[in-house]
Amino acid sequence: MLDQSVCHEPVITIENVSFGYEDRQVIRDLNLNVLQRDFVGLIGTNGAGKTTLLKMIVGLLRPKQGTIRLFGTPIKQFKDWERIGYVPQKNSFNPLFPATVKEVVMSGLYNRKKLFRPIHKKDQKKCMDAMKALGVEHLADHKIGQLSGGQQQRVFLARALINNPELLILDEPTVGIDSETQQSFFYMIQHMHQHHNITFLMVSHDLDMMKAYLGHEPKQSSGKLNFFVKHSHEVQDCVETDLMHSLEYFHKQAVREPVQIGE
Numbered sequence: 001m002l003d004q005s006v007c008h009e010p011v012i013t014i015e016n017v018s019f020g021y022e023d024r025q026v027i028r029d030l031n032l033n034v035l036q037r038d039f040v041g042l043i044g045t046n047g048a049g050k051t052t053l054l055k056m057i058v059g060l061l062r063p064k065q066g067t068i069r070l071f072g073t074p075i076k077q078f079k080d081w082e083r084i085g086y087v088p089q090k091n092s093f094n095p096l097f098p099a100t101v102k103e104v105v106m107s108g109l110y111n112r113k114k115l116f117r118p119i120h121k122k123d124q125k126k127c128m129d130a131m132k133a134l135g136v137e138h139l140a141d142h143k144i145g146q147l148s149g150g151q152q153q154r155v156f157l158a159r160a161l162i163n164n165p166e167l168l169i170l171d172e173p174t175v176g177i178d179s180e181t182q183q184s185f186f187y188m189i190q191h192m193h194q195h196h197n198i199t200f201l202m203v204s205h206d207l208d209m210m211k212a213y214l215g216h217e218p219k220q221s222s223g224k225l226n227f228f229v230k231h232s233h234e235v236q237d238c239v240e241t242d243l244m245h246s247l248e249y250f251h252k253q254a255v256r257e258p259v260q261i262g263e
C-alpha cells in the first residue's frame, strides 16, 4: 500500500515575497504553496511579473522581502539544483551561436558546482536518452542556432529533463512555434504530469490550452498574477521515475496521431 502523503510534500513555498526593479514594485507580498504533483499554470498580462517570479524560484533573483523554500529548504541553503529543470523564455539564437544540440542538452547535467567535472559514459547515455525522447537525436551535431523554433524548444526541454527532475519550470515554452507543434507539446507535458511524479510550474499565454487542462478559475490570484492549479494523483504512478516512458509515448503519438487531453 502506497502512502498517499508522499504525493503531497511541499515543493515550492513562497511566503510574503516582494520584489521590485529599482523603484518599481513588481511582486507584492506573494504567498504560494506548490505541492508535489501539482501542475501550476501561471497566467498574467505582459509585465505582470511572471518571469521575475520564476527567476526568483530558480535562484537567479533574490526577493527583496520574504522567503522562498524549495523542497522545504530555504533557497539560500538549497543545493540540489538537479532536482529542478528550468526552460527559460525563448531566446532567439544567432545562427552562428557555436554550441551544438548535444552540447546544449549535456549542459543540463552541470549544476553550478559541477561545471568542470569530467564527462562520464553514463552522462553520455543520459544525454542520448533525453535527445531520443524528444526526437532530436538526429540533430545532435547541428548548431542550435540553425534549428527551427520548435526544434530549439525540444532541445531545451531535453536539456531540462536530462537529470530526471522532480520540478519542471517552463517559461512560455511554446512561444514562436506552430500551433500543431504547440498542441503536441502541451499534450506531452500533460501526459508527463498525469503519469509521473513531476511537479510543474508553467507560464503560458495560451489561455485555451491552459484552461482546458487546468480549469477556468484560478485557484489563487495576486496582483496581476493568476495561478491555475491541477493536482495529478494517480498514487500507483507516484513511484514511477523513468521519464522515457512518457516521452517515448509522446514521440510515437506525435508521429502517428494527436493525443487526446486526459489520456
Ligand SMILES: Nc1ncnc2c1ncn2[C@@H]1O[C@H](COP(=O)(O)OP(=O)(O)OP(=O)(O)O)[C@@H](O)[C@H]1O
Pocket (backbone or CB within 6 Å): 021, 026, 044, 045, 046, 047, 048, 049, 050, 051, 052, 053
Ligand atoms: N532587468 C530588469 N530591469 C528593470 N526592469 C525589469 C527587468 N526585467 C523586467 N523588468 C520589468 O519588470 C516587469 C515584470 O517583468 P517580467 O518579465 O517579470 O514580466 P512578465 O509577466 O514575464 O511579462 P511577459 O508576459 O511580457 O513575458 C516589467 O515591467 C518589466 O519591464
